[in-house]
Amino acid sequence: MSILRTPPVAGTADPSGLPANRVAAGALPCNTCAARQFSICAPVSDADLPHFFAMSVKLRFEPRRYLFDEGDAPRYVFSIASGTVCLSKALSDGRRQITGFLFAGDFIGLAHGETCAYTAEALTPVEVCRFPRDRFERYMTEHPHVERRLLQIASTELAAAQDQMLLLGRKTATERVASFLIRLSDRAVAHGRSGNPVCLPMTRAEIGDYLGLTLETVSRTMTQLRKRGAIDLDNTSVVRLTSEETLRRLAGV
């Protein structure tokens, strides 16, 4: 696995040219960060934001780059500013399970023990704020609001994981794909974007690795949903939900 790991590409997010962790308070990029309100930083007070921000470095990862790999020492935690990341676990023969797709506002760094429990890979160009794990934990200890927020995040993640177990253990291929499209749509709405033309910033193979199916089955199921009048494909990565009701029924509760 770790052979596949590629080093991160340093970002250029701070237009001031100053080192990312030494920015004047008034010019904090956080103030214009679209992901802020959905992020771990949401409960950080304006007064404390410079201090919080000072712990971080903003980085950019190109598609197919790894933020970290299963088995690495967990030195950092991340908050996604933009782009799509997938988390995955692999078996030694190459079979893998994607455990989640993450978007702007999502936090990466839970569930690690002595080593990283999963791989985090950029699927699109990704911008993240990266925090050293130990400093982040110290900060949390001193700022219970942030710790409380992280507990909420963990709790939400856990509920999502349980939903996914139900999907993987008991749903049919049609139900899986329909559920997946609905979740993406609902998530877009929750983040204030349109839920209807749903963007799929991942390949059919990646969807398959998320849904416990092969890419062929994902593809076949998509055309089947199209023929049933539930969706329409503008191109392979933009899905219009022509009948959300049909889709929700096919998703099977």
Next chain:
Amino acid sequence: MSILRTPPVAGTADPSGLPANRVAAGALPCNTCAARQFSICAPVSDADLPHFFAMSVKLRFEPRRYLFDEGDAPRYVFSIASGTVCLSKALSDGRRQITGFLFAGDFIGLAHGETCAYTAEALTPVEVCRFPRDRFERYMTEHPHVERRLLQIASTELAAAQDQMLLLGRKTATERVASFLIRLSDRAVAHGRSGNPVCLPMTRAEIGDYLGLTLETVSRTMTQLRKRGAIDLDNTSVVRLTSEETLRRLAGV
């Protein structure tokens, strides 16, 4: 679903006969609770234990009783003192996925939103300490050590959930059953008990609902593991791991 719900049976755990939440500090059942060191109460200081304990009621649930049901208002959180509980989610047609088996020391109450996200059912006679959710949260706010501990628990649960997604999405039936037996064995060891004759306090159907298989496949796979020399069945609910190495190999990483 909620039709199935049965009311809890009040416990008789406190031999003093006093109401469970009014016990003298010196006589705290916590002091002799075998589960204490593995529980949410582990980080509670001895000095604070009476206060913590005063929030709780000790209850006993008989097999097949529900602690709560998917969709209920989440009024309580629980710490298991003894017995086995399963958490599950169901589809409207009856298919269900067990998302976890819980034992002495485990905490129940994460991952709920407005309503309970899953059903909790006693598989054996179960003793729990039950805390009102709101009082428990207030206590946490005032005792960061407990909140920190809950975050650790949530993080561990999340890692386990991701393992389970890999199992459900990508492992074969043999790998699933072998992984399951190994996990039970490892967990017993982690709790200071013997890892080798593994007890299965759940039925084949329940194992199937946990592993995304049918009870027939679980049964067939067990006899296959027996024929391969990996395990031996003393009776249907006690498994001896005759070759742990074979079993770990069959579990596939």
Next chain:
DNA sequence: TGGATGCCCTGATCTAGGTCAAGGCAGGGT
């Protein structure tokens, strides 16, 4: 302009595990 590459779709065939059915065995009640 013409490969080369990466994704996607679709058809033919295969198989792991599901479904259906029958029988065994232990424990509990009368």
Next chain:
DNA sequence: ACCCTGCCTTGACCTAGATCAGGGCATCCA
């Protein structure tokens, strides 16, 4: 002593989805 019930096992058969294979269509680069 007998039945009933719940659980487990095993056999015969079936099917959803995997596997294998081929072809299409963008995008990129020489």
